[in-house]
Structures are given as structure tokens and as C-alpha cells.
Amino acid sequence: MRTNPNIIITGTPGVGKTTHAETLAEKTGLRHISVNQIVKDKECHEGWDDEYMSWIVDEDKLLDALEEENVKAGGCIIDWHGCEMFPESWVDLVVVLRVDSSTLYDRLSSRKYPEAKLQENLDSEIMEVLLQEARDSYDEQIVVELTSNTTDEMESNVDRIESWIKQWKQDHVADGEGEGDGDGGQ
Ligand code: ADP
Ligand code: MG
Numbered sequence: 336m337r338t339n340p341n342i343i344i345t346g347t348p349g350v351g352k353t354t355h356a357e358t359l360a361e362k363t364g365l366r367h368i369s370v371n372q373i374v375k376d377k378e379c380h381e382g383w384d385d386e387y388m389s390w391i392v393d394e395d396k397l398l399d400a401l402e403e404e405n406v407k408a409g410g411c412i413i414d415w416h417g418c419e420m421f422p423e424s425w426v427d428l429v430v431v432l433r434v435d436s437s438t439l440y441d442r443l444s445s446r447k448y449p450e451a452k453l454q455e456n457l458d459s460e461i462m463e464v465l466l467q468e469a470r471d472s473y474d475e476q477i478v479v480e481l482t483s484n485t486t487d488e489m490e491s492n493v494d495r496i497e498s499w500i501k502q503w504k505q506d507h508v509a510d511g512e513g514e515g516d517g518d519g520g521q
Contacts, residue, residue, distance in 0.1 A: 337409030339365060340427035340503045342496065345418045345469060347460040349442040350432040351483040356414040358493050363500055370415035373400050388452055394420050416465065419472040427503060429473050430496065431466045432483040 342365075344352045353369065360367035371390075374380050379396035383389075398420065406413070407425045418429055434442075439460050443453045459465070469478045481492045 337427070338504075338508050339410030340500060340507075341406065341409050341411045341413065341425055342428045342430060342500075343413045343415070343418045343421065343426055343469075344430045344432065345415060346432035346465050346483075347434075347439065347456050348416055349439050349446065349456065350434050350460070351489060352414045352416070352432060355430075355432065355483070355489060355492060355496075356412045358489070359412050359496055362493065363497060365500070366411045368401070368404065368406060368411045368413045370397070370401075370413060373397065373404070386449075386451070387455075388448065398422075418465070418469050423473060426473060427477065428496075428499060429469045429478045430492075431469050431478065431480045432492075433463075433466070433480055434460065434482065434484050436461060438484050 342359075344356050344359075346352055356367045356369070359365065374390050374392055374397060377396070377400040379393050379400050380390035381393055382391055384391050401407075401421075404411075407422070409427075413421065418426075436457055439457060440453070443456055448456070466478075466480055481495070482488050483492065
């Protein structure tokens, strides 16, 4: 039984996952889990792919590392450009961030992405690849699509997710204080 929800923030590279996750962690006290950082620090990979500019992730190792971090206990904001690998039972909300192509182009160009990689990510955003992955992997009720083109949008997204967290806590823990013991539930 979780006393705080787990939230995945996903989307194409450059949509604003890390910025959202850091801001939310600061405002709510929940833990920002940068999956990229864990992959790197705990070596959950088979090396670096130069062409794709990303780690070749070993998902078994990564899941073990997330178990070690006790992610399933709740209170985590999981920041990763994918969501299908996480066990459904760990996840309370999946936020898929979206941006306009021109905005994404500017953000990825300033990251000095190689042209092929940049184009691939733009295609992925246009084809809604990550949104589809979220919808295929989780109950539609817990998948939310939010736009992240401007800082105003980001602020309103953060407010919205904060309210959602409050509501989740009211629904799941509000009057359960001290009642959970011996429940034995998963
Ligand atoms: P991701 O983690 O999805 O790759 P980042 O959070 O690193 O994306 O954001 C990429 C860049 O875009 C950063 O420079 C960040 O400041 C900027 N950015 C992200 N979201 C927004 C937004 N909603 N409005 C304006 N700039 C944003
Ligand atoms: Mg990031």
C-alpha cells in the first residue's frame, strides 16, 4: 500500500520531462527518479550508442536498480523517455508531455543533436510514439497528455499534477491513518 503516488513523466527527448520532474519534486517533496542517471550510475546498460546518443539499456538490470531504490513503495516522479518497462502495479499516473514540432526542433538543435537523431525525435513526436506506448501499457484512466510549449503551460501542468497528488492522497490515505497495519495487501 502506497502513501504517496508514483508518477511517470514521459515523452520525446526535449519535451520538458526533467524540468517538470525537478519542479514537482521541489514543490511536493516527492523523489525525482532520473532513470537516465540511474542507468549511468548503476551501469544498467551495454554501452553508449553514438548514433542515437543514448545508453543501450539493460532493462533487467534497470528494474533491479529501481527495486533497490524501492520505487514501488511510492512517492517517486519517474523521468524517462519510455514507460512500458515499469510494472503496472507500480504506477498511479502517467503524464505524457507533448510539444509542437518547431519548439522541439529549437530545443533539440540547441542541444546540438546530430541531424539524423533530431529528425528521428521529431518524427517520433509527430507520430505520437510515446503517447501510444503509454496508452498501450496502462489503463487509459491514468494516462494524461499535457502540452509543454511554454513556461506558462509548464506552470499550469505542475499545478495540475500537484492537485492530482493531493486528491490521490485524500482518496487513498486520508482517513486510513493507523488502519493499514496487518492488512497484508500488495
Ligand atoms: P527532457 O527531460 O524531456 O529531455 P528538459 O526538461 O531537459 O527535457 O527540457 C529541454 C529544454 O527545454 C530545457 O532547456 C528546458 O528549459 C526547456 N523547456 C522544457 N519545458 C519547457 C516549457 N514548458 N517551456 C519552455 N521551455 C521548456
Ligand atoms: Mg531529461
